[in-house]
Amino acid sequence: MSTSTDTPISEPKRWDLEPESEYRFELDPGTSLAIKLVEGQAEVFGFELAEAKVYLFGSECKAAVYTWKGCAIQVTGVPSTEYVSNETPMRIYANLHIALEQMRVRALRQVRGSPVPSQEANARSDPPRVLVVGPEHSGKTTICKILTNYAVRAGQGWTPFLVNVDPGEGGWAAPGTVSVAPVKGPIPTASSANPLGTAATNAPMSLASNTLLPLAYWYGHPQTKRNPLLMDRMTRNLGENMNDRFELDPEGRASGLIVDTPSSYASGPSANDHRHKLINACIDAFKINVIVVVGHEKLNVEMQRSYGANLMVVKIPKSGGVVELDSSYRDRVTNYQLHAYFYGQVIKPPAGITNGSLGGESLTDLVLSPSSTVINFNDIIIYRIGSDAMAPSDALPVGARRTVSEMQPVVVDPASPGSRLLNAVLALLSPQASDESERYDEEVLDLTLVGFLIITNIDITTKKMTVLAPNRGSFTGRTAVVGSFEWQEQ
Numbered sequence: 001m002s003t004s005t006d007t008p009i010s011e012p013k014r015w016d017l018e019p020e021s022e023y024r025f026e027l028d029p030g031t032s033l034a035i036k037l038v039e040g041q042a043e044v045f046g047f048e049l050a051e052a053k054v055y056l057f058g059s060e061c062k063a064a065v066y067t068w069k070g071c072a073i074q075v076t077g078v079p080s081t082e083y084v085s086n087e088t089p090m091r092i093y094a095n096l097h098i099a100l101e102q103m104r105v106r107a108l109r110q111v112r113g114s115p116v117p118s119q120e121a122n123a124r125s126d127p128p129r130v131l132v133v134g135p136e137h138s139g140k141t142t143i144c145k146i147l148t149n150y151a152v153r154a155g156q157g158w159t160p161f162l163v164n165v166d167p168g169e170g171g172w173a174a175p176g177t178v179s180v181a182p183v184k185g186p187i188p189t190a191s192s193a194n195p196l197g198t199a200a201t202n203a204p205m206s207l208a209s210n211t212l213l214p215l216a217y218w219y220g221h222p223q224t225k226r227n228p229l230l231m232d233r234m235t236r237n238l239g240e241n242m243n244d245r246f247e248l249d250p251e252g253r254a255s256g257l258i259v260d261t262p263s264s265y266a267s268g269p270s271a272n273d274h275r276h277k278l279i280n281a282c283i284d285a286f287k288i289n290v291i292v293v294v295g296h297e298k299l300n301v302e303m304q305r306s307y308g309a310n311l312m313v314v315k316i317p318k319s320g321g322v323v324e325l326d327s328s329y330r331d332r333v334t335n336y337q338l339h340a341y342f343y344g345q346v347i348k349p350p351a352g353i354t355n356g357s358l359g360g361e362s363l364t365d366l367v368l369s370p371s372s373t374v375i376n377f378n379d380i381i382i383y384r385i386g387s388d389a390m391a392p393s394d395a396l397p398v399g400a401r402r403t404v405s406e407m408q409p410v411v412v413d414p415a416s417p418g419s420r421l422l423n424a425v426l427a428l429l430s431p432q433a434s435d436e437s438e439r440y441d442e443e444v445l446d447l448t449l450v451g452f453l454i455i456t457n458i459d460i461t462t463k464k465m466t467v468l469a470p471n472r473g474s475f476t477g478r479t480a481v482v483g484s485f486e487w488q489e490q
Ligand SMILES: Nc1ncnc2c1ncn2[C@@H]1O[C@H](COP(=O)(O)OP(=O)(O)OP(=O)(O)O)[C@@H](O)[C@H]1O
Pocket: 024, 025, 061, 062, 063, 064, 134, 135, 136, 137, 138, 139, 140, 141, 142, 143, 166, 169, 261, 262, 263, 319, 320, 321, 322, 323, 324, 325
């Protein structure tokens, strides 16, 4: 593995891009890249680059600098792959954006009671609520980002909601979550740790200008098939929150929402029950009216058959630039995400670069310092949800029935040898209802996520454990849930 410190200063390389072409690159672990727009217009997945500003990329980022009108860029650093492509589906993505934009305009017109042009008298006035589905490596997340960025750049003051129901990806916080954030400014792409932009954590002293404030629930596992019932519940919880918000803000509702889904929603036999139930949960929860199918004929036919009668199903091609990501890459990205959650976004610029920015933010603004705190076992109540806490069926005595359902929160005792809490990622939840009479069995499933902790040491004799947290604070009386993610400093 080479690092930017042992690579010699590489001469900046100039790339002249023709209109509607893109410069694609992939980075190896430990390397970084600096890109400066020298002239013309350019964007990274819809995020416009400012001329003469140096943008840094790291943590194995794979991306493309696209230009509509032609540009020259200067690239410093040595990517593992770099090339220019003139064949991109960006025109089709832009046309899709224009169609969504027209829906937003009609929706806002209706909210404001503005006159409707006669040629649009029969057009529906629903804001766009888009579900993006597609197989693995089809570029779903990238398309969601491009469509969101084009909406916020339209100059109409839109604040679309970006929803992430792919728990394998992490979105804004860490993997294992399902979340939504209103997006006010374009989302940069700089690192695989923040594919959807940077969220405000508990810790930063100064908030980056395009920081997002997501609402998240903790599912706790990378794969949706592990506990589909729980995924269903979390998806519906997110939807309910959004609908409450939309009721209070009808103008904000006009901006619409875009939902990024996991590839498990698109693969496997069409009779796969859990897949269809989860797609249905999204359609109900977010009142989806447009399904975008990315580059998959069979899935498109299936979606047309299942949903085409009631909502619009649009097929768009996959970009040839999308990179196939293997499971070891995904594991490294999980590590980058958790590291970035606790320590901030630390990217070492390539040799020779001193003035780089990450998505337009200064590097020092994005560095955090977590703290380790020793707490008593009974300071926080830790739960594990359902099946994860259950013994395998064949381990039960003959004739015995399960007593724990998939959705039941089970208290985990840190002192028990099988607690599996060491190095576990804990999701810290918002407080339970203070009024005992309002509490219910599965309340823990409906509490939103406020942050993460890692248990770095457990001392059974003193009944104390050490937790790594983004900031120093008291955890007494707090509720946490453990899933299947672990993390260790490396
Ligand atoms: N045009 C492009 N040029 C270079 N890299 C790209 C391009 N489009 C997407 N990528 C990269 O390819 C990778 C996969 O893309 P993306 O995450 O959007 O796919 P996905 O379908 O959401 O993946 P998953 O299978 O995880 O759901 C990402 O690292 C992304 O930045």
